[in-house]
Amino acid sequence: MLHVLFVCEHNSARSQMAEAFLQRLGAEEFAAESCGLEAGTINPLVVEVMAEEGYDLSEKTTRAAFDLLKQGRSYDVVITVCSQKASEQCPLFPGRALRLNWPFDDPSRLEGDREARLAQIRIIRDQIRKQVAAFIDEYKEKGLSMFL
Template identity: 60%
Template structure:
């Protein structure tokens, strides 16, 4: 009998960058052992630099929707693990999710708060993307 995938929710403020990247990496690299979704406190629109940075690694997230953590709660969804990916600075605004699941906090910089030229912001977005991917690989190893 196949083991049920571990349900993981990634949350941040806007569900436009960090949580989207984490969801994408876990669903791909977790090879069916995990089922990840993402949501935010104030769902926005996908960050175009994140879409571009992910495309560089072969991931097309341009059609992803941004989701509300409140909608998931109203639906009565439950998760085995809830991971907040808000920065340390935004931690007090980072949403929480009800339930008994394990709670983790992985602070990553917010790509929407970056300044500089487009190329400088893209370079920093790539760094954040790569940091998230590394953390996902470590997470998969730890939970496997």
């Protein structure tokens, strides 16, 4: 089983969605966790759009990457789901972790009324689900050779 860590800026939206998708869609091959560069507060609009798809994030808490690092945690794959610039602030975890960056828009920076932001978050949610599914497919096709 591969251990995958998703990281975004505050662990309040994108990394939480990616973790939930990988836990369900890749449960046989992957153990997924998420954290932020800093711990934040989970975005209630993200909780709402994930509930539309049958994912309950209402009781999720946020965690900071450096707390996991201090615990000596290691991962096979570390995927940042924020901008390239923000991802460069992510600590290096011990081991031979494959590092990937999937830059998705930040739901906390969306503008517009509630309905407009919900619509945009649904798009981000669907993009994340598609990327996670592609990652699972690539692993099933290439196995551990995807690390080479």
